[in-house]
Amino acid sequence: MDTVFGFVGKDFALVATDCGVAYSIMRFSDTEDKIMAVDDNKLFAMGGEIGDRLNFGEYIQKNIHLYTFRTGIKLNVREAANYTRSELAYAIRNGPYQVNLLIGGFDEEGPSLYWLDYLGTLQKLTRGAHGYGAYFVSGLLDNWFKPDLTLDEGIELVKKCINEVQTRFLMSQKNFVVKIVTKDGIRVI
Amino acid sequence: LMEEMIFFFFQAEDGIRDFCLSRGLGDVYKRQVVSTQSTWGFEFRFNKREVKRATMDYVEELNKIMRKTKGEEEENLDLLLKETPLIKFEWAPMRDPSMLIPQLKSAKGPEKRIADFLRGTTTLGFRFQGGIIIAVDSRASMGSFISDESVRKILEINSELLGTMAGGAADCQYWERYLGMLCRLYHLRNGHKVSVAAASKILANILYQYRGYGLSVGTMIAGWDRNGPSLYLLDGEGLRIKGDVFSVGSGSTFAYGVLDSHYRKDLTVEEAVDLGVRAIYHATHRDAGSGGVCRGENFL
Numbered sequence A: 001m002d003t004v005f006g007f008v009g010k011d012f013a014l015v016a017t018d019c020g021v022a023y024s025i026m027r028f029s030d031t032e033d034k035i036m037a038v039d040d041n042k043l044f045a046m047g048g049e050i051g052d053r054l055n056f057g058e059y060i061q062k063n064i065h066l067y068t069f070r071t072g073i074k075l076n077v078r079e080a081a082n083y084t085r086s087e088l089a090y091a092i093r094n095g096p097y098q099v100n101l102l103i104g105g106f107d108e109e110g111p112s113l114y115w116l117d118y119l120g121t122l123q124k125l126t127r128g129a130h131g132y133g134a135y136f137v138s139g140l141l142d143n144w145f146k147p148d149l150t151l152d153e154g155i156e157l158v159k160k161c162i163n164e165v166q167t168r169f170l171m172s173q174k175n176f177v178v179k180i181v182t183k184d185g186i187r188v189i
Numbered sequence B: 001l002m003e004e005m006i007f008f009f010f011q012a013e014d015g016i017r018d019f020c021l022s023r024g025l026g027d028v029y030k031r032q033v034v035s036t037q038s039t040w041g042f043e044f045r046f047n048k049r050e051v052k053r054a055t056m057d058y059v060e061e062l063n064k065i066m067r068k069t070k071g072e073e074e075e076n077l078d079l080l081l082k083e084t085p086l087i088k089f090e091w092a093p094m095r096d097p098s099m100l101i102p103q104l105k106s107a108k109g110p111e112k113r114i115a116d117f118l119r120g121t122t123t124l125g126f127r128f129q130g131g132i133i134i135a136v137d138s139r140a141s142m143g144s145f146i147s148d149e150s151v152r153k154i155l156e157i158n159s160e161l162l163g164t165m166a167g168g169a170a171d172c173q174y175w176e177r178y179l180g181m182l183c184r185l186y187h188l189r190n191g192h193k194v195s196v197a198a199a200s201k202i203l204a205n206i207l208y209q210y211r212g213y214g215l216s217v218g219t220m221i222a223g224w225d226r227n228g229p230s231l232y233l234l235d236g237e238g239l240r241i242k243g244d245v246f247s248v249g250s251g252s253t254f255a256y257g258v259l260d261s262h263y264r265k266d267l268t269v270e271e272a273v274d275l276g277v278r279a280i281y282h283a284t285h286r287d288a289g290s291g292g293v294c295r296g297e298n299f300l
Helices: A050-071 A077-091 A132-144 A151-168 B002-007 B048-067 B070-082 B099-104 B112-116 B169-190 B195-207 B252-262 B269-288
Strands: A004-008 A012-018 A021-023 A026-029 A033-038 A042-049 A099-106 A109-118 A122-125 A127-130 A174-180 A186-189 B122-128 B131-136 B140-142 B145-148 B154-158 B163-164 B218-225 B226-234 B239-244 B247-249 B297-299
Touching: A004 A042, A004 A099, A004 A109, A004 A132, A004 A151, A012 A042, A012 A099, A012 A109, A012 A127, A012 A151, A021 B112, A026 B252, A033 A050, A033 A122, A033 B252, A042 A077, A042 A174, A050 A099, A050 A127, A050 B195, A050 B269, A077 A099, A077 A109, A099 A174, A109 A127, A122 A127, A127 A132, A132 A151, A151 A174, A186 B269, B122 B218, B122 B226, B122 B269, B131 B163, B131 B218, B131 B226, B131 B269, B154 B169, B163 B169, B169 B195, B169 B239, B195 B218, B195 B226, B195 B239, B218 B247, B226 B247, B247 B269, B252 B269, B269 B297
Parallel strands: none
Antiparallel strands: A004 A012, A004 A127, A012 A174, A021 A026, A033 A042, A042 A099, A099 A109, A109 A122, A174 A186, B122 B131, B122 B247, B131 B297, B140 B145, B154 B163, B163 B218, B218 B226, B226 B239
16 A cells, blocks of 8 residues: 655645555565656655556646647646546546545645545645555644744654654555655655 | 569459450459558559559658658657557457456356466566576466466567566467567667567556456566666556566565575576576475476576
8 A cells, every 4th residue: 555645844845655566465666656746846646556556647747748838838736736636537437547646836826735536536735645654644744744844844754754654554665755846846855 | 572572463354455355254353452551551552554653652651761760759659559450359248348357257156267367377587787587487277277387488579578478378478469569560660679668668558458357467578678678567457667576476475585585686697597497496386376397588
């Protein structure tokens, strides 16, 4: 099960996922990057069925690029999130994409985080999580989160969350990848 | 050479100069348009006057395509995908053929066993400094009965790509063969060989299209291209991951144990071959679904 979580700070949005790819009782890989950079200011952190995750992520990414090529308008985070939600909702009744995502981005409205479900739920949040790890991390995020986190405080919080998941979750999740979006673009931590 | 091939289709009728009443045999061949839809979408009329011109056009088109620069790869790939020969399957004779496998699986009676694809196999592959080693067992099992002890589970997609077979044999063989055809077309159109990443992506997309239809494919695509050796794991569900060490099949867990404990990036070729053989041996010892002989191939 993929662990995906993220939150919003003063001038950055941060998302993190684990790196494991599992199949029945085996782990195939521990170096899978599940955060996709859709534009230079949006991060799609995805969890769920791997075939759907790969294909849906690329599908959304290419469609957003196509929109930019066709119209010259770069979508901001809110618009991209709504477009993704509409694609998910359209597919519900005919083979839903089993993908849950967190979209973190930074645009003219500041840093933002959107929580999307495989059924097409969309909610703008300051902190959110998906997967079994969400059960462990949500309490932590609620406890330690405050409105204007600096980058260092944010990194501390991420470390706490990762630690918690590794300690208490049944499946071992050795590696995590953490990415942030600031006004200067995307960075891997 | 081209002209000889086309002349083969000519009937004697065309050479007759005198007027004579047709006996009814030749009428059917008069002015018959024998057209062939080649992958470049030309239609040829096999009529004496037009043959020479059609041949020249055909050869010219071929040359044009061969001379296309690398920058037009995207266009060619698009062309490739649009004009790939249609595959026609016979669907199961039911109202909703895609529900065949799920219905069989949830059946109560003897028909349940039809859809019981047992992955009785062990295949493994790993990448090391000298290249890639692929090792497989050779047993095919049907339930508790061994049907064949000498199956070939490594499929040559082309001279630089290998695929392994785990899951349903028919699915793996067919789609990897189809992939081989697409790779060859790509090579002919673009003048350079397709990369392993692209080839595995093509197959992964095909498998993703058929997800939910019961395709049972657990294959590794290994190859050597411009970026060196690469190993990809593909699945019937749409999985596609690049990695260094993979094992698929019912005996894969046993093989992983041996592989993980001895694997190093800097193995020598002999050590790597020995590791592959040893991992298969241990898997066949413990797993009932694997056995026979160990076959291996390597890219060096």
